Amino acid sequence: MSNAIHLHYEVSGEDFTRAGEASSAVKKRLKSLGYNPDAIRRIAIAMYEAEINMVIHADGGFCDVDIYPDRVEILLSDHGPGIPDVEKAMQEGYSTAPDNVRSLGFGAGMGLPNIKKYSDEMRIETTIGVGTNLYLTVRVKS
Amino acid sequence: MSKYFHSVQLDADRCCGCTNCLKRCPTEAIRVHDGKAKILSERCIDCGECIRICPHHAKKANSTPLEEIRDFAYTVAIPAPALFGQFNNLDSIDIVLTGLKKLGFDDVFEVSRAAELVSEATRKMIKENKFKKPIISSACPAVVRLIKIRFPELCDNVMPLLAPIEVAARVARRRAMEKSGLPSDKIGIFFITPCPAKVTEIHSPNYTAHSEVDGAIAVSKIYPELTHEMDHLKEVEPLGQSGLMGIGWATSGGEAAAMLGDKYLAADGIENVIRVLEELEDEHIRSVDFVELNACSGGCVGGVLNVENPYVAQARIQNLRKFLPVSLNHLEDGELERMLWENELAYDANIFRLDSDISKAMDMMTRMEDIFQDLPHLDCGSCGAPTCRALAEDIVRGRAKETDCIFKLRAKIQNVYDQLKGTIS
Numbered sequence: 001m002s003n004a005i006h007l008h009y010e011v012s013g014e015d016f017t018r019a020g021e022a023s024s025a026v027k028k029r030l031k032s033l034g035y036n037p038d039a040i041r042r043i044a045i046a047m048y049e050a051e052i053n054m055v056i057h058a059d060g061g062f063c064d065v066d067i068y069p070d071r072v073e074i075l076l077s078d079h080g081p082g083i084p085d086v087e088k089a090m091q092e093g094y095s096t097a098p099d100n101v102r103s104l105g106f107g108a109g110m111g112l113p114n115i116k117k118y119s120d121e122m123r124i125e126t127t128i129g130v131g132t133n134l135y136l137t138v139r140v141k142s
Numbered sequence: 143m144s145k146y147f148h149s150v151q152l153d154a155d156r157c158c159g160c161t162n163c164l165k166r167c168p169t170e171a172i173r174v175h176d177g178k179a180k181i182l183s184e185r186c187i188d189c190g191e192c193i194r195i196c197p198h199h200a201k202k203a204n205s206t207p208l209e210e211i212r213d214f215a216y217t218v219a220i221p222a223p224a225l226f227g228q229f230n231n232l233d234s235i236d237i238v239l240t241g242l243k244k245l246g247f248d249d250v251f252e253v254s255r256a257a258e259l260v261s262e263a264t265r266k267m268i269k270e271n272k273f274k275k276p277i278i279s280s281a282c283p284a285v286v287r288l289i290k291i292r293f294p295e296l297c298d299n300v301m302p303l304l305a306p307i308e309v310a311a312r313v314a315r316r317r318a319m320e321k322s323g324l325p326s327d328k329i330g331i332f333f334i335t336p337c338p339a340k341v342t343e344i345h346s347p348n349y350t351a352h353s354e355v356d357g358a359i360a361v362s363k364i365y366p367e368l369t370h371e372m373d374h375l376k377e378v379e380p381l382g383q384s385g386l387m388g389i390g391w392a393t394s395g396g397e398a399a400a401m402l403g404d405k406y407l408a409a410d411g412i413e414n415v416i417r418v419l420e421e422l423e424d425e426h427i428r429s430v431d432f433v434e435l436n437a438c439s440g441g442c443v444g445g446v447l448n449v450e451n452p453y454v455a456q457a458r459i460q461n462l463r464k465f466l467p468v469s470l471n472h473l474e475d476g477e478l479e480r481m482l483w484e485n486e487l488a489y490d491a492n493i494f495r496l497d498s499d500i501s502k503a504m505d506m507m508t509r510m511e512d513i514f515q516d517l518p519h520l521d522c523g524s525c526g527a528p529t530c531r532a533l534a535e536d537i538v539r540g541r542a543k544e545t546d547c548i549f550k551l552r553a554k555i556q557n558v559y560d561q562l563k564g565t566i567s
Contacts, residue, residue, distance in 0.1 A: 005504055005511075024420065032535075033503045034495030037294035044424050069500045 005067040011051055013060025022063050023047035036140045043072050043138045046118040050076045050134055053111045056101050074136040082128040147345035149203045149338035150188050154178050156200035161523035163192035163201060168412045174526035184493050188342040189284040189412050189437045190446035203338035203447060206357030208364060211246055214330030216322045218314045219247040221334040223254040223392035224442040225361055226462055227455030239381040241372035249318060250381055254388030256310035258471040261387060261400035263303055263478045268431055274298050276430045279397055281305045283343035284437035285415055293419050294489035302483040307333055307340060309481055311354035333358045336445030349483040360447040385470040386463035393456045394441035398434040406432040411439040506538045513537055518549045
């Protein structure tokens with residue numbers, strides 16, 4: 001029998017009111033599995049932030065989610081502009097979001113810092129002009 | 143396992159097995175099997191949406207008949223403020239309260255009075271900053287039950303204060319014992335209820351061991367006799383002691399407005415409530431201290447046991463409140479402590495999870511996804527489950543089979559036919 005559940009979601013870049021569909025679908029699956037509530041919360045928050053980032057900066061992409069009994073591994077991949085300075089992007093309050101996005105309450109510069117805060121492992125692979133892969137792991141704390 | 147009491151029940155004779163309630167139920171608690179709707183008891187939150195939608199009136203709410211007040215030596219009616227919105231050209235709530243006494247109650251005590259106490263206690267608790275913010279109102283029992291079965295991370299956000307109905311019952315009982323000199327068991331406290339969720343709450347309370355309310359009489363049941371009494375009053379007693387704050391609890395936003403601040407949010411209608419809870423769970427709502435949630439559109443005036451359209455009732459409530467003082471009821475020493483919950487709100491993990499063993503649950507989910515991919519994704523409800531995904535879940539849980547799907551069945555019959563034809567020719 002399988003020891004992981006694999007889920008795949010396309011994240012549309014056209015309409016960012018739809019951002020969050022993937023994270024909420026994952027949340028629903030995890031609840032059906034009786035997953036640890038604290039882990040569910042951290043996964044949902046980190047994944048939503050990452051989804052929003054993908055929609056605002058990269059015109060969408062996809063996410064792959066692997067659910068194991070003790071952890072969830074997530075890859076969020078896009079063909080956006082890439083992140084020129086990852087260290088800077090990790091600073092709280094640093095944002096390159098355009099004004100129209102900020103006027104809607106996004107782009108406070110907390111996206112990546114929050115993703116880091118709510119996940120247990122985070123790795124960014126980014127190439128200018130090619131895109132970004134964000135790898136996240138959230139573990140169930142016993 | 144003790145059986146959970148539900149107010150919402152099915153009248154099997156009237157049910158024709160259509161898909162109206164099936165599609166409307168917010169917790170996917172209804173299935174149609176053998177041509178009749180069935181309620182999955184553990185999932186039902188008694189919101190009453192199925193009663194509202196059923197065109198055949200096959201869903202009903204169990205409530206207490208008025209005759210039961212004869213079982214007690216002394217009775218007190220505790221009407222929900224929504225009751226005051228049910229009457230045309232009502233000048234004062236005193237007319238309703240006097241009418242209730244004419245129906246046979248010895249005394250009345252408005253739940254709106256207790257609501258003012260709960261509002262004051264909530265303001266105090268927010269100010270003292272003792273609780274996890276934002277604080278979610280605990281007044282709507284359907285919402286509390288929903289949080290209990292679906293939102294584990296929000297259980298700690300629910301305000302640990304008794305709902306106004308329970309506070310009213312306790313104060314009314316104390317007063318009745320003083321006035322009558324009778325022991326507690328001779329005194330009957332009867333709530334006049336706008337919704338089935340409150341009926342359930344007095345039988346299976348979410349956070350107290352035992353409710354002080356002895357019965358819940360539906361507004362719609364008492365309405366004809368009550369209006370008759372109200373039309374024939376010779377004298378109106380000055381019984382009402384609610385301010386505009388307490389009466390305001392009848393409609394959505396009333397409880398939140400009584401917080402006297404601006405950092406609050408009020409949502410009504412079960413679908414909106416679920417959306418707000420999802421957002422709260424994901425910490426997307428950060429700038430509010432207090433969240434009021436009502437399962438019914440419009441708030442308690444939207445309850446399915448009322449007789450009047452919720453928006454008409456809302457307009458009347460606004461009119462009635464206009465000339466009342468802000469609040470007429472205030473906390474006495476020690477009262478807040480008496481309003482605190484006896485039990486914590488505990489998440490009931492068993493309702494939606496597939497299995498308590500996570501690897502088993504994961505296997506079930508893998509099978510569920512495979513089955514789901516093979517279904518037509520029409521969510522037509524013909525199989526008796528509300529969506530194709532719900533059918534897939536029912537199949538892995540062993541309570542449905544793939545050929546319950548009429549499209550699957552048709553394909554199977556076609557297959558058999560083709561094979562037979564092959565054998566004959």
